Amino acid sequence: MYYKQSSNVIYRDYGSFGYITDNRNFGYKLTTDDESYIGDKIVSESGAVFLSELSRSPQSIECLTEKICKRFLDVDYEIIKKDAIEFYSMLENEGFVISGDTFEKCNKNDAGFSYKKNKYKRLKNTHIINKGMENTTQAFFDKYFNNEPQLTSIHVEITSRCNERCIHCYIPHENKTEIMSTQMFYDIIKQAREMKVLHVTISGGEPMTHNDFVKILRICDEYNFSVNVLSNLTILNDDIVKEMKHNHLLCVQTSIYSMDSHIHDSITQKKGSLDKTIASILTLIENDIPVQISCPIMKQNIDCYLDVVKWARLYNLNVNSDYVIIGCYDYSARNVDCRVELNDIRKIINQRIDMDYKYLSSLEKEYNKKRDMRVDDYICSVCNSSICISETGNVYPCAGWQGYTLGNIKNTKLKDIWKHSEKVNYLRNLRRRDFPKCLSCTEKEFCTMCMVRNANEHPQGDPLELNNYFCDIAKINKEVYFNRKHI
Numbered sequence: 373m374y375y376k377q378s379s380n381v382i383y384r385d386y387g388s389f390g391y392i393t394d395n396r397n398f399g400y401k402l403t404t405d406d407e408s409y410i411g412d413k414i415v416s417e418s419g420a421v422f423l424s425e426l427s428r429s430p431q432s433i434e435c436l437t438e439k440i441c442k443r444f445l446d447v448d449y450e451i452i453k454k455d456a457i458e459f460y461s462m463l464e465n466e467g468f469v470i471s472g473d474t475f476e477k478c479n480k481n482d483a484g485f486s487y488k489k490n491k492y493k494r495l496k497n498t499h500i501i502n503k504g505m506e507n508t509t510q511a512f513f514d515k516y517f518n519n520e521p522q523l524t525s526i527h528v529e530i531t532s533r534c535n536e537r538c539i540h541c542y543i544p545h546e547n548k549t550e551i552m553s554t555q556m557f558y559d560i561i562k563q564a565r566e567m568k569v570l571h572v573t574i575s576g577g578e579p580m581t582h583n584d585f586v587k588i589l590r591i592c593d594e595y596n597f598s599v600n601v602l603s604n605l606t607i608l609n610d611d612i613v614k615e616m617k618h619n620h621l622l623c624v625q626t627s628i629y630s631m632d633s634h635i636h637d638s639i640t641q642k643k644g645s646l647d648k649t650i651a652s653i654l655t656l657i658e659n660d661i662p663v664q665i666s667c668p669i670m671k672q673n674i675d676c677y678l679d680v681v682k683w684a685r686l687y688n689l690n691v692n693s694d695y696v697i698i699g700c701y702d703y704s705a706r707n708v709d710c711r712v713e714l715n716d717i718r719k720i721i722n723q724r725i726d727m728d729y730k731y732l733s734s735l736e737k738e739y740n741k742k743r744d745m746r747v748d749d750y751i752c753s754v755c756n757s758s759i760c761i762s763e764t765g766n767v768y769p770c771a772g773w774q775g776y777t778l779g780n781i782k783n784t785k786l787k788d789i790w791k792h793s794e795k796v797n798y799l800r801n802l803r804r805r806d807f808p809k810c811l812s813c814t815e816k817e818f819c820t821m822c823m824v825r826n827a828n829e830h831p832q833g834d835p836l837e838l839n840n841y842f843c844d845i846a847k848i849n850k851e852v853y854f855n856r857k858h859i
């Protein structure tokens with residue numbers, strides 16, 4: 373019998389335990405995917421030894437047993453073989469491991485992502501096999517790391533250069549000039565892997581303008597990261613598709629603003645851009661590479677953004693359509709003229725409820741969750757599980773918040789910035805209680821207060837100064853929710 377690690381899982385060995393997770397905790401789902409498919413698991417110290425010998429290439433049980441025997445010198449070969457078969461079979465039932473009678477069959481049984489048919493195996497939600505642990509994975513991590521925040525996700529802007537000039541872009545156009553060296557990217561990935569980071573988002577500017585883009589993808593694959601690429605897809609080529617195709621942990625997010633090329637191209641300010649992006653999406657679909665579409669809603673596309681949603685449905689693609697446009701990170705707010713009016717936001721929320729029967733119940737779920745918020749809750753994942761690194765090596769709280777530098781990886785290790793940067797610790801220590809107006813607000817259950825939205829529209833970039841536009845949106849959310857709930 374042959375065994376391999378399933379191609380859509382990520383594994384990190386912590387020595388005293390192992391952590392295995394499904395890439396769909398980070399990647400994109402098809403419109404037909406069932407949310408309950410996502411899973412992760414903590415395995416015991418000996419389980420971690422058994423798991424770390426598995427690779428993405430099938431190995432015979434005899435070969436695996438010999439390797440494991442070298443790590444348990446006083447245990448009999450036959451006992452280890454029996455335990456290994458039992459352990460791998462249990463993980464196979466949960467979708468993390470693949471087996472087959474031969475090398476070829478084992479590879480063939482590893483279906484991976486497909487548009488034609490959702491071939492992923494069903495995974496249970498969360499499993500803990502550590503003796504005495506009957507808690508969730510997050511609770512286990514919190515306890516193990518003594519509530520110290522763990523970095524799990526990094527956003528890397530490999531270049532600020534871009535071949536488009538979108539009217540809403542939070543990156544000031546005159547800053548779209550720099551490129552990250554491939555060596556710097558490699559250093560970041562090596563450091564992130566040592567810190568047990570699981571997921572990397574590669575973005576820009578337009579990341580495909582980087583001459584070493586294929587090499588950068590290869591580095592992520594080599595270090596076994598879950599990867600999301602954010603790209604306008606106007607300069608996709610065969611080499612990139614080939615590299616993307618063989619990385620099962622990779623997803624792509626691209627941007628379409630309208631199916632009408634005049635409107636889309638007037639937003640990107642690049643003639644011919646819609647045709648190129650659509651052609652590339654179809655190429656990625658043909659090659660079974662997961663794609664998601666981002667479609668920010670603005671004055672320019674409010675009357676036609678739903679055509680993007682309808683088109684995407686034909687291909688089973690998810691569309692993220694959001695009316696939240698954040699201000700430029702230079703605090704100039706020069707890009708926010710394109711934002712939709714508050715009345716239009718009311719229309720959009722009602723449209724969502726009409727089109728998606730689950731939307732109202734998702735609002736209700738959020739409402740109930742936020743009702744239980746406590747004063748010492750974190751504001752968001754910034755400096756708690758995620759961070760952003762730009763092409764200059766500067767480290768920021770998140771991609772849109774580049775007026776606030778936390779450090780630079782040219783002179784400080786990522787782990788030191790994460791642990792010791794004064795600014796990181798300041799942001800990490802901010803809690804709901806630091807926003808007193810929000811604590812007593814009657815709309816707080818309908819609001820996603822966000823520090824970058826505050827900072828980027830404040831002349832001095834103050835993240836604590838609330839942005840009234842978003843307070844107005846919260847009022848509308850509340851009003852529509854209660855109107856529609858009682859129908």
Ligand SMILES: C[S@@+](CC[C@H](N)C(=O)[O-])C[C@H]1O[C@@H](n2cnc3c(N)ncnc32)[C@H](O)[C@@H]1O
Pocket residue numbers: 534540541542543575576577578579602603604625626627666667668696697698699700707
């Ligand atoms: C900054 S771009 C980088 C990747 C690539 N150039 C692209 O456009 O897809 C990532 C996403 O952010 C969105 N975006 C840009 N500026 C924004 C803003 N001010 N507010 C909200 N989303 C924004 C873009 O539409 C795009 O979907």
Ligand code: SF4
Pocket residue numbers: 534535536537538541542543576577578604640
């Ligand atoms: S949104 Fe993306 S494509 Fe548009 S200008 Fe900004 S970085 Fe370039």
Ligand code: SF4
Pocket residue numbers: 807809810811813814815816819820821838839842843844846847
């Ligand atoms: S609506 Fe304004 S005051 Fe109320 S919770 Fe949101 S940001 Fe705070």
